[in-house]
Amino acid sequence: MQPLSLAHQFQGFAARTLLSLPDSLQVMLAGGQPVERDGYVLDPQVQHMLAMQRRMRRPHFHQLSVERARLEMEVNTRLLAPRAPVMQSVRGDRFEGPGGPIPLRIYRPHELPARAPATLYFHGGGFVVGGLESHDPVCRIVAHEARCVVVAVDYRLAPEHRFPAAADDAVAAFRHVAANAEALGIDAGRIAVAGDSAGGNLSAVVSLETRDDAVRPAFQLLIYPAVDLTMSFPSISSLGKGFFLEKPTLQWFMGHYLRSPEDGRDPRASPWFAEVAGAPPAAVFTAGFDPLRDEGAAYAGKLEAAGVAVTYTCHRSMFHGHISASGGLSKARPALSEMTAALRVALS
Structure with a gap:
């Protein structure tokens, strides 16, 4: 397994640090209001994580070539x-x-x-x-x-x-x-x-x-x-x-x-x-x-x-x-x- 780049290591460290904040701060940093669909309420950490991904403009797989998507999968899961x-x-x-x-x-x-x-x-x-x-x-x-x-x-x-x-x-x-x-x-x-x-x-x-x-x-x-x-x-x-x-x-x-x-x-x-x-x-x-x-x-x-x-x-x-x-x-x-x-x- 290839080691993560320094940039990706920093992203992982920063994400884990921010996700350790209290739930109230997670929601505030993610936009201020809890997210609800079909009677389900999104976990504050997940809400904040998704907001961070949007701010970082992380691409979705369908926006990438197959080869690049496979590399992105390896990074995302680590x-x-x-x-x-x-x-x-x-x-x-x-x-x-x-x-x-x-x-x-x-x-x-x-x-x-x-x-x-x-x-x-x-x-x-x-x-x-x-x-x-x-x-x-x-x-x-x-x-x-x-x-x-x-x-x-x-x-x-x-x-x-x-x-x-x-x-x-x-x-x-x-x-x-x-x-x-x-x-x-x-x-x-x-x-x-x-x-x-x-x-x-x-x-x-x-x-x-x-x-x-x-x-x-x-x-x-x-x-x-x-x-x-x-x-x-x-x-x-x-x-x-x-x-x-x-x-x-x-x-x-x-x-x-x-x-x-x-x-x-x-x-x-x-x-x-x-x-x-x-x-x-x-x-x-x-x-x-x-x-x-x-x-x-x-x-x-x-x-x-x-x-x-x-x-x-x-x-x-x-x-x-x-x-x-x-x-x-x-x-x-x-x-x-x-x-x-x-x-x-x-x-x-």
Whole structure:
């Protein structure tokens, strides 16, 4: 991992310092009035952070080239990244996927049994940005707090590799880990899938595509998942401006990932359009100020209606991507621990 530039290090230090001020000052510095939408009140730290981003004129991904957006993702996820616990081991691996070698990063925390539960983690980033580095702190926290091996999957990105490349890689990665569980020191009966945003989408896809496998996911942790790539739910528009993830950015992601608008209704792209009966137990987490909020809530409801054991939680004052900023946002860190606790209980 390349070190942050001095300018970015200063930005991170300044942001953390300003975000440590009392809530009343956060709101004052952000414009003076709390922000409310749909009965949800935006967290004062988040409000101030978003105001700082506007003052700094930080670009949105859709305003950048793909290459520049990927660099911006690496910086964004490190400025307020949570403190990452030390692992017993972190090692790279790879296997032959449907389109070539797929890199993996395997995290093993201290004091796990020889045959430990495991979680495949699929990173967010709209199928276009993100990777092993952007979600390294989150993967370490998941491994440490959920007491499991974490296998992070570096699936192929668009637009170089459009749908269904990411879905194919995600399913192949689960089957690879399941088939090689003993060699990896993993209990094949306790392998979960987890991911945020696009990674939540891939976790849901894997959970559905492997229902008839001899080994299937024991649990799915869906963190503000993108489950309807047709973008038909109301919060896409009502929260599509001013809360970090913008509607034009979502359109930019979909334009790069999908081969055509018709792909958006394919269940392997949009689990919302799938028959979900028989899916593994799930925990779905959304954020009150996330354009993906409504589809995540609806998908949890669809799982429940199909007889799947599911818990649903909306972190009402948070925004899309808050787990990656949980090193600077006081309410985001407990939210991340709530997610890891659900995973730990499911795998125990």
